[in-house]
Structure formats: structure tokens, C-alpha cells
Amino acid sequence: MINFILILIGVVLNAIAQLLLKKGMVLVGKLSFDIQTIIGLLPSIIKNIYIWSGIGSYVISLLVWLIVLSRVQVSYAYPFLSLGYIIAAIIGYYYLGESLSVYKISGICVICLGVIILSRG
Known part of the structure; x- marks a missing residue:
């Protein structure tokens, strides 16, 4: 249960x-492959709390995922990452419009059906 x-x-x-x-990039603006645009927006990116919070969340999720992979088979754990699509879609709908x-x-x-089937196997 703790692994789940x-x-x-x-x-x-x-x-x-x-x-x-x-959310951070919505506030910063659209990036392009133009180096001048990137350099121009870099200060806004660096100062953006949403971007730093997102990076922090990624780091913590990576550490948690390393713990997960040390405990369970990757063939069991990896399919659960697809639940991220569901979470992102729902929160994106309510929070980002x-x-x-x-x-x-x-x-x-x-x-959801696929994750249920895989989790029982």
C-alpha cells in the first residue's frame, strides 16, 4: 500500500x-527559437515563482520516483504515470481555463481503464 x-x-x-x-510561461509569454527572444525573456523566467515552484515539484517528484523504482518493478510503476494526463487535464480545465x-x-x-487493468496484473 505504501508503494502505491x-x-x-x-x-x-x-x-x-x-x-x-x-502558468509561469503564460505569465512570461511565448518563447521561440530566436535567441534574442529567449535572452529578452530570461529575466522574467528567472524571477517567476511559478517556474521555480514547478522545478521544485519536479525535483521532489524525481526523488519520490527514485524511491518507487527502488521498491517496485518499473513495469508496474510506469503505467501510473499516465494518471498525470488525467490530473493535468482536470486541473488545467479548472485552473488554467x-x-x-x-x-x-x-x-x-x-x-483509467488501462491503469486499472495494468495495476491488477
Whole structure:
């Protein structure tokens, strides 16, 4: 049970990291492959609390994931990462105002079914 909880903590932290980074970049603006644009936006990126929080969440999720991988088979743990899609879609809808279409909801249901099947194997 503790391994399952650790997996969920890692997945949630990873999804939160993505959402924090997205929020940070919404505030910074669009980046391009133009070096001058990147250099111009670099101070905004460095000062952005959402970006730093996202990076911090990634680091913590990595540490949790290392613990997970030391305890369970990767073939068991890895499929749970797909739950991050669900978390990101739902929080993105409510927090970032992103769309949640019938296709996305259908995909989320398929992912849930797949994770349930894999977790029982």
C-alpha cells in the first residue's frame, strides 16, 4: 500500500510541476527559437515563482520516483504515470481555463481503464 501511495505522490507532483510551469510561461509569454527572444525573456523566467515552484515539484517528484523504482518493478510503476494526463487535464480545465472536450474525456476514461487493468496484473 505504501508503494502505491508513493507512486501517486510522484505522479501528482509531476502533474503539478507541469501545471506550474505552464502558468509561469503564460505569465512570461511565448518563447521561440530566436535567441534574442529567449535572452529578452530570461529575466522574467528567472524571477517567476511559478517556474521555480514547478522545478521544485519536479525535483521532489524525481526523488519520490527514485524511491518507487527502488521498491517496485518499473513495469508496474510506469503505467501510473499516465494518471498525470488525467490530473493535468482536470486541473488545467479548472485552473488554467483549458478546454475539456468529449474526446479528452473519452481518452481519460480509456487511460483509467488501462491503469486499472495494468495495476491488477
